[in-house]
Amino acid sequence: MSDIEHEYTGEVVCPYCGYEHGDSWEYGMEHDGDSTEIECCDCDKKFNATLSVEYNYSTSKINCVDNGKKHKYKFRTNHMSQKDLKTVKGKIEWIPLPQDKWKYNEIFKCEVCDEEEYRKISREKYIEKYKDDYDYLYAAFYKKYPEIGDIVE
DSSP: OOOOOOSSOSSEEOTTTOOEESOGGGGOOOSTTOEEEEEOTTTOOEEEEEOOOOOOOOOOOOOTGGGTOOOOEEEEEEEEEOEEEEEETTEEEEEEOOGGGOEEEEEEEETTTOOEEEEEOOHHHHHHHOHHHHHHHHHHHHHHOGGGOOOOO
């Protein structure tokens, strides 16, 4: 007779004949280590069944403020929003914005809890600090959306 897989299975399995007893929870075992004697309804042999429970846990960081602390923000990146979400004919779409409506942000991330904070900055400050990014995004945007109109300088 071949080996029967009967240890740590999803349902109670007879170690003699391999019959899988569905709805194993009905045998009254509720806690890790609980045992009961079962008579197999297929081969009529008695055997012991023991419940083995495995616990898994997940954790996540709590916001610094909720922990009574202050955030320790560190600059992560900059962001220039050239589009906005609008509802068009019942669908949500990204719509290109004229340049005078663009939004400029610096993004900071807390070194402790990973929370991000977007800080608005002026167009002038953005260009001063991130000239290369601005020039690249500016050119790419107008190449893709020439219909937006005159470039505001």
